[in-house]
Amino acid sequence: MELQTFNTLWLIPLFPLLGAAYAGLLGKRIHRRYGELAVSLPTVIMPWISFAVAVSAVVTLAQAGPEVALYNRLWTWIGVDWMQADMAFLVDRLSAVMILVVTFVGSLIHVYSLGYMKGDPGYWRFFAYLNLFMFSMLVLVLGDNFLLMFVGWEGVGLCSYLLISYYYRERDKAAAGMKAFIVNRVGDFGFTLGVFLLFWGLAAANSPSYNPSIQATTAAPVVKRASAKPDPAKLAEHVAFQASWGLAGAPCRSHQALGRASTLGGHAQGHHVEGHATTSLAFRHVERLLEDPVKREGLLSQNVLGLSLVTLVGLLLFLGATGKSAQIPLYVWLPDAMAGPTPVSALIHAATMVTAGVYMLSRLHFLMALTPVAMTVVATVGALTAFFAATIGLFQYDIKKVLAYSTVSQLGFMFVAVGSGAFWVAIFHLMTHAFFKACLFLGSGSVIMGCHHEQDMRLMGGLRKLMPVTAITYFISSAAIAGFPLFSGFFSKDEILWKAFDTGNVILPGGGFVLWLLAAVAALMTSFYMFRSYYMTFSGEYRGGHAHEAHGHDEAHGAHGHLPRESPKTMTIVLGILAALALAGGYVGLPHLWHLPNLFEHWLAPVFEGSAHTLKWAGYGHGLEWGLMITSILIAFAGFFAARWLYRDHRNPTPQKILDSDRRLVRGVHRWVFNKYYVDELYQKTVIQPTLVLSRALSIFDTGFIDAIVNLVGLIGRLFSMLQGWIDRTFIDGLVNLVGDTVMNAGRALRRVQTGRLQAYVYSLVAGSLLMVVAAWLMAA
């Protein structure tokens, strides 16, 4: 990879940061004095400026050729001896896609929020958080090393928390924010551990004293190296190799080795300066390091706690991804995250932040490709998540919950692609999903606003006539997510299904077929529940109206009259743009089968070529691929027609019959799935309650035992000081007072001499003089 300096990259995250500072620090006052628009307009413009800069960067990148990446180094952020992390931004073809999606969808959602958040008392707060989120997300995707990515990673987590708990006065919404934050923390824990472990492993593999013939099988290669005493000649040789390696990362031990080699052998003197290389945390350095077969072997041969280090790193990083991207087992926060305002759900919990895990694993494709076990886990967990989230989505009545489970499910698809080794497909689906899911969420926001903050689809219906733009865009996006042919979702999802079937990178019985089956069934359910939500919401008769007084907690909207009405222009225009992208966004990645150019794969190929040779494919023929494609089209239509038949005019009795069924099996399954498999309850029982019990026990230990010791120490201290105080008062003060009293008594005695009578003084004067005369006379004699 060739770096080309592009000095304005840092402006991309800067503008949203400025917007956040503006709205966050001054917003409240400006809102009060100059009104809402003075707060929101600058913050809405900032992401658009970022988008413009991003476009200019991507155009430059496209013109520069496939092997070039734009690079902008600001300063050395952490430079501790042999470890270095720069404050540096990098745009290669992968992050180019990400910044375009993030800034474009983000900017649209900012515009949409103008209409959606109108009249909200926390207007300035909302826009400050939204801009801060844009900043963090852009740092995440632009960061050139693990640490900078982690800054963005945590930043988006924080903003997600702030925005989910945006209506913090409502207890359950505040709790949802905390849930998201804490569940994400579990994932972040995995992510950081993965980075630490990777760094440690690389340092060991990259060390000059590392000897490939000694298989490091213990849990502590460092200790092992320290105990093994290499002879000086060999060391010097390694040092020379190290120096010839140029940019290489040499950990601290290489210094010691250098010192030892130069004092013992005396050969390495000249290499000392060159050997002062740093272990970089930059992705491209790690990738280049692993291109060296010796180093790669060095990393692969290391074991930690009986597991291959690379696999463990892959699994830990995936744990981080499951947190941020809502996969089993950490998906539970995303449905609850719907407590936030709907634009937030669209931006953070559908289009951008939740895809961070997919982006991160794709960014580390060279690492993931080394470990089939981790790849298998990623693909399996992705497929299971796609499947189970889809089943839950079938029975939800809250329109946003349907979309939330759909998001979890679609993210599962992306992880199937990652685990199958088709990284570009994952990013492709990430992009198309960003378009249609943002559109769906914003459409649901429009519906919710139209229905006076009603989210239950049973109280909607017939909105197509009242909200035509929303209805059309929602239908287009549903078609896209369901995978109707020629809609964007079709291309990406079909490619995922095909790659899952064709993969040779997972070690499952049945191989890719199992993945394909799970994903295909999930796709069928996706199509069904999406059109179910469409028909429940938009067709038939309006079923709300009378109920909204009971539910309507928003007085401002309650006065508007009973029938829902179309949302303002700022919202519908955004819906239109996103629907157009949901329709056409897939044409950049046409399937090979059609003998048309796949621009998207071609665009990303240079990024992923490092892992291309490690990945294996079953190599099924075109006939099968055609078959699978037709299957997935049939699946999409099957789901559509089933939903249409059941829910089109709300007169079909079948759903109600199923709900009223007396058969125990039907009731049991329905209750189980409707209650989301009782996963929340399971976590409550297995994780949360033991944690609470443990913390209560620790609290008792704390107050009963630790505090008792502390109090005892305090008591002893008090006794000692009381004793000392008594000594002080009695002896030390007594001595001081004695001196004082003596002086005072003497003064009292002597004051008698001072009679105030003139003659008395003269007497003493004369007497004194005489005395002196007599004394002088006596002494002379």
Add this chain to the structure above:
Amino acid sequence: MIIGLNHFQVVSALLFGLGLLTIITRRNAVAVLMGVELVLNAGLVNLVAISRYQTGGLDGQIFALFGVVLAAAEAVVALAIVLQLFRARRSVDTIDVTDMRG
């Protein structure tokens, strides 16, 4: 009989003794001041005599003249104090003025 230094010194001593006696015995502040003048003048006589008979020159005489002037100034201040004292207390008896008693 030739009058020499000794005679002057005897006179000076007598003057000093009388002055001291006055200071000690008299209770009237004005009288005490008069005694002080006597003591001062005893000193001045000594100065002039020693200058005349022992050292020569006019140093002693000039000192004496300065002393006279100083004595005059001192008498002025002292009498002013006594006058104020009388105004305040209707008395110039030193027995009555013991405010500086310890």
